[in-house]
Amino acid sequence: MSNSEVRVRFAPSPTGYLHVGGARTALYNYLFAKRNGGKFILRIEDTDEARSTEEFIRMQMDDLKWLGLDWDEGPEWKTLKDSGAYGPYRQSQRLDIYKKYADQLMDSGRAYYCFLTDPEIEIQRQAAMKSGRPPQVNSPYRNWPKEKALEKMAKGDKAVVRFKVKDEEKRDYHLPDLVRSDVRFPSDMVGDFVLLRASGMPVYNFCCAVDDALMKISHVFRAEDHLSNTLRQMMIYDELGFKQPQFGHISLILGSDRQKLSKRHGAASCHEYKVNGYLPEALNNFIALLGWSSPNAQEILTMKEMAEQFHYDRLNSAAAVFDPQKLMWVNSQHLRALPNEELWKLVEPFLNEAGLTLPSDTDWRMKALEVYKTGMNTLKDAVEAFRPLSESPIELSPEAQETLTWPSTRIVVEAWRKGVEQTGSDYLSEEQFNKLQDQIKDEQNVKGKHLFMPIRVAVIGKPHGTELKMLVPLLHKRTLVARAENVLSQIKG
Ligand code: GLU
Secondary structure, eight states: OOTTOOEEEEOOOOSSSOBHHHHHHHHHHHHHHHHTTOEEEEOBOOOOTTTOOHHHHHHHHHHHHHHTOOOSBEEOTTTOOEESTTOOOBGGGOHHHHHHHHHHHHHTTSEEEEOOOHHHHHHHHHHHHHTTOOOOOOOTTTTOOHHHHHHHHHTTOOOEEEEOOOOOOOOEEEEEETTTEEEEEEGGGOOSOEEEOTTSOBOHHHHHHHHHHHTTOOEEEEEGGGHHHHHHHHHHHHHHTOOOOEEEEEOOEEOTTSSBOOGGGSOOBHHHHHHTTOOHHHHHHHHHTTTBOOTTOOSSOOHHHHHHHOOGGGBOSSOEEOOHHHHHHHHHHHHHHSOHHHHHHHHHHHHHHTTOOOOOOHHHHHHHHHHHGGGOSSTTHHHHHHGGGOSSOOOOOTTHHHHHHSHHHHHHHHHHHHHHHHOSSSSOOHHHHHHHHHHHHHHHTOOTHHHHHHHHHHHHSSSSSSOHHHHGGGSOHHHHHHHHHHHHHHOOO
């Protein structure tokens, strides 16, 4: 690996589905790797034993795969086997590595075993707050020799490993952030912090810093809420003599109420967007623009275009507001740009799931999509659009009942059924439909709503809605006849 190789990572904690914020972090890192011919690494931060599960790891991977954010190194999709030269890529499988570095810090006097209990720490915190001091731990075990601590542990006492923050005059730590320029942290912002829990499990700041260094990560783009962790990570880098990656802290995503985006704002997980008929390329496009802008001011971009254009100098440090309407619009644009064959493949599972029975003939499908795709914002919208085209029987809507009471309705529907039956082809063309409608008007002497509404009820089961001249040519003659007969059977008298 050359020194300048770009290596970025996405490091999710697998405690649920991949949400929009996580997906954006993954996307920016992915795009940065693509733009710079670098590597995109997936690292699983599963040290929270209570909340991390293998099922969540798989779900997050499925979502990344769906979004097309393929990783070059990391646990492989499905098998979870490590792939790459810097594994293991799951933190729960790297515990001996963290232990080794914790020992190194202890040996160099920069870490110690600490036996303070939670209640003792709480008492210290309260006292510090009362006297207006920052609530930092002041451990009596700070300068204990390691042997003494080990003896105490041999007797069964539990200890965490704490990092010993340097006793020095207050100074500023300086972070040249790629998004926020110069970030300064006062050195007294943190007190001695935990590296390893009593269980031996590492704490996020420790394993993250060790892994970023050992995995030769060159750049870290992550959410702004990690900014305050970065000081601790910088201290660990310094003490272990590691080269620090370049950090870029990206803005938060807010809901329309300007609170941090969460489940309260509706769908926030990528999985939900998937099942609701959003396209991965549209979701990528939309979330990319939450905090980044194209140098050409493009609003609709393919992954390829984004990868060509992505640079951190266009990452915005101000918070972005998540607008579901805009997402839907972006989705509709990507959806309409798809070739019909491809769109059909995507729409079909939604139609099948809704139980619609539609003709299998390709020409028919392409024609039908051509008619309906302009009205579809999501793949799922196809269900309601295509429902009237299904061969399965349709129910009459309550509003249809009034139409059925008009004396002329039976005459119109009967004439309609007969006309359809007599058509030579399996499908009526638009002209044939118009001609038949005119013929019924002239022969039966009905016009206006008394003509159109009964026919509409006979075709779609309701008196209002879709333009029949578009719809009728897509319905097989046999379906039209069956529907007309169904309506006739429901006319009383
Ligand atoms: N596991 C952390 C998270 O999911 C990663 C933070 C980082 O990128 O350093 O927030």
